Amino acid sequence: MWCVCVVLLRCPHPNVDSVTQNSTPSRTIDGFVPVVPAGGVGSRLWPLSRPDRPKFLIDLLGTGSTLIQDTVARLAPLSAEVIIVTGERHASAVAAQLPDLDERAIVAEPSPRDSMAAIALAAALIEQRHGEQIMGSFAADHVIPDADAFREAVATAVGAARTGKVVTIGIEPTGPSSAFGYIRSGAALADAPGAFEVEAFTEKPDHEAAAAMLASGGHVWNAGMFVVSTSVLLGHLARLQPSLEAGVRRIAAAWDGPGRADALAEIWPTLTKIAIDHAIAEPVAAEGGVAVVPGSFAWDDVGDFDALASMLSADADGVIRIGRDAPVSVVDAPGAVVVGGTKPLAVVGIADAVVVETDEALLVLGRHAAQRVKDVRL
Amino acid sequence: MWCVCVVLLRCPHPNVDSVTQNSTPSRTIDGFVPVVPAGGVGSRLWPLSRPDRPKFLIDLLGTGSTLIQDTVARLAPLSAEVIIVTGERHASAVAAQLPDLDERAIVAEPSPRDSMAAIALAAALIEQRHGEQIMGSFAADHVIPDADAFREAVATAVGAARTGKVVTIGIEPTGPSSAFGYIRSGAALADAPGAFEVEAFTEKPDHEAAAAMLASGGHVWNAGMFVVSTSVLLGHLARLQPSLEAGVRRIAAAWDGPGRADALAEIWPTLTKIAIDHAIAEPVAAEGGVAVVPGSFAWDDVGDFDALASMLSADADGVIRIGRDAPVSVVDAPGAVVVGGTKPLAVVGIADAVVVETDEALLVLGRHAAQRVKDVRL
Numbered sequence: 001m002w003c004v005c006v007v008l009l010r011c012p013h014p015n016v017d018s019v020t021q022n023s024t025p026s027r028t029i030d031g032f033v034p035v036v037p038a039g040g041v042g043s044r045l046w047p048l049s050r051p052d053r054p055k056f057l058i059d060l061l062g063t064g065s066t067l068i069q070d071t072v073a074r075l076a077p078l079s080a081e082v083i084i085v086t087g088e089r090h091a092s093a094v095a096a097q098l099p100d101l102d103e104r105a106i107v108a109e110p111s112p113r114d115s116m117a118a119i120a121l122a123a124a125l126i127e128q129r130h131g132e133q134i135m136g137s138f139a140a141d142h143v144i145p146d147a148d149a150f151r152e153a154v155a156t157a158v159g160a161a162r163t164g165k166v167v168t169i170g171i172e173p174t175g176p177s178s179a180f181g182y183i184r185s186g187a188a189l190a191d192a193p194g195a196f197e198v199e200a201f202t203e204k205p206d207h208e209a210a211a212a213m214l215a216s217g218g219h220v221w222n223a224g225m226f227v228v229s230t231s232v233l234l235g236h237l238a239r240l241q242p243s244l245e246a247g248v249r250r251i252a253a254a255w256d257g258p259g260r261a262d263a264l265a266e267i268w269p270t271l272t273k274i275a276i277d278h279a280i281a282e283p284v285a286a287e288g289g290v291a292v293v294p295g296s297f298a299w300d301d302v303g304d305f306d307a308l309a310s311m312l313s314a315d316a317d318g319v320i321r322i323g324r325d326a327p328v329s330v331v332d333a334p335g336a337v338v339v340g341g342t343k344p345l346a347v348v349g350i351a352d353a354v355v356v357e358t359d360e361a362l363l364v365l366g367r368h369a370a371q372r373v374k375d376v377r378l
Numbered sequence: 379m380w381c382v383c384v385v386l387l388r389c390p391h392p393n394v395d396s397v398t399q400n401s402t403p404s405r406t407i408d409g410f411v412p413v414v415p416a417g418g419v420g421s422r423l424w425p426l427s428r429p430d431r432p433k434f435l436i437d438l439l440g441t442g443s444t445l446i447q448d449t450v451a452r453l454a455p456l457s458a459e460v461i462i463v464t465g466e467r468h469a470s471a472v473a474a475q476l477p478d479l480d481e482r483a484i485v486a487e488p489s490p491r492d493s494m495a496a497i498a499l500a501a502a503l504i505e506q507r508h509g510e511q512i513m514g515s516f517a518a519d520h521v522i523p524d525a526d527a528f529r530e531a532v533a534t535a536v537g538a539a540r541t542g543k544v545v546t547i548g549i550e551p552t553g554p555s556s557a558f559g560y561i562r563s564g565a566a567l568a569d570a571p572g573a574f575e576v577e578a579f580t581e582k583p584d585h586e587a588a589a590a591m592l593a594s595g596g597h598v599w600n601a602g603m604f605v606v607s608t609s610v611l612l613g614h615l616a617r618l619q620p621s622l623e624a625g626v627r628r629i630a631a632a633w634d635g636p637g638r639a640d641a642l643a644e645i646w647p648t649l650t651k652i653a654i655d656h657a658i659a660e661p662v663a664a665e666g667g668v669a670v671v672p673g674s675f676a677w678d679d680v681g682d683f684d685a686l687a688s689m690l691s692a693d694a695d696g697v698i699r700i701g702r703d704a705p706v707s708v709v710d711a712p713g714a715v716v717v718g719g720t721k722p723l724a725v726v727g728i729a730d731a732v733v734v735e736t737d738e739a740l741l742v743l744g745r746h747a748a749q750r751v752k753d754v755r756l
Contacts, residue, residue: 331753344739346754349747350728357740361722362733364742369727375709376724
């Protein structure tokens, strides 16, 4: 069962240009439209994240802005337009968090059909509205502290995408992480400065394999960032997943008119559920059609509390505080991480304890077990 | 600086006989008056205990009654009277928790002057009111699940006290605990069935010394329970701490008349601060004047959360719950202990974690470090 998509937007402002908070000025890239898939609960960040309050809607770093607000602000200087693709149940929350967005900027999916359908629908919509453009897809819930360096990499990737490549931005590893997939790069592309051939995508390795890739050089982390011409993307899709391509084109054609609900109701549930990695990135890389732009900026998908704590510094008492002002006392508790909460808290005799308090629930976690939070059943 | 004692009691009932909740019927002992020193914060049980909410005022086991209520209920079948000696700041809370107590039952100290002054004042007051009686001193904040077995031991101790001995009830050890002092017993007393000579008191030993004492036999835990004739106690005190004896006699003489406040103001601050162990038990034992009645009932002073958890059983999910009904989820967290709190709680990846939530504060503790809770500064 699924519902017809009804998007209620509260936003009275038809101009995205004003969404530039937290961003330094940067040049707009002509013909470039950023796309922000906003999906995924982030279940290893419970109780901060919950199905009705997914990770991208949270002020995860305690900075005063949510991850999707940071993501949109980071992209805003590059383009007057942005497309957010999110679930119908979160569309109004997204609109409320981004009040300066144009109503047409939020694309609400009636049900999750994986990343290829979301990104392809955005591509088809952009092409429907503007003709061929270079699109860039950037997840709503990643953390990139250096927005300028990020935008430089995007500009380089857009240049490479204009040569007809599917371009990914890979992150130069800071260590042999087993939390991310890897991209093996090859020769520099003659007609696209700063871009390299992609030889292969690799699934998340174990620590040993990750260390071997780092030692061999030429490997970057797969951050799931894709920059590509809408026509190139939809062209690959027409070859590799033709019914998916035809479906999103039909939905896009109806989107800005009276037929959107009917088209969604008829077509959306029939679309193949597949990730863009499997649908496009891997097969096209095998054909030599994917390039990578290495980015040397800090990046993390902040998948769990261990990753979150790694991005932050401890206070003088050795405690990492996130969104917490209330008093904390630690006794023989090195490496404590405290998140939220308003009552005085003491941590005694436990190393690397993570204590997370929200209005609804309390989590006490050994930081090494951060991945196990997804197994909590309450 | 200290204040004149003003005790405001809310209790309209002049009869202690009705304080028999949670107790099975047991025979009254003629001429016996129990005394309950109610002092000590229990700082290792923070945040359940606090200076304004000491351990004896808490429902520590989550049974619906506080430790002082349990203590008084345990003693009530033995005597129509009980004397509670507590700090002035807690007198009204004690009275509120024990509404059936006679107004004269609560003796409020203007300031803490250690256990000898508290117990000696009670002895002098009892003798002032009734002439010589056998008194028994039992801390307000210990846990004794089997009240009948306890009362049997008290009855035996009262018999021994009638021979003129200072009698202590020692607990037969269940293991080589280093948390308690020990009593070495000698020959059985011919004229006091069930009682033995005390050869020596021993301070809290280390684990090895405790194991050696258990192996040698004849050692019991010092539970701080003293049963003695008021005249015998005050007679020893007159020899060993004469100014203390004279002081409490003068206060007691004024207590039930208009001169109480003046007597307390003048004399109380001058009384020697000393524990009954050092003032009476140890020197009189050296003279051969102390006997011990071994008690085989379960007993604990429940000094910290480790001791508290040891008294309770885990639920089917392996979690020990105390005063908590809200949901708990444990993931790779064996031996979790959860105390209080109303929000759903998850414990992930930490063994033997203790999580204590009150309205005012939150404690996350490794159970092995239970003694360190006293070092929390908030």
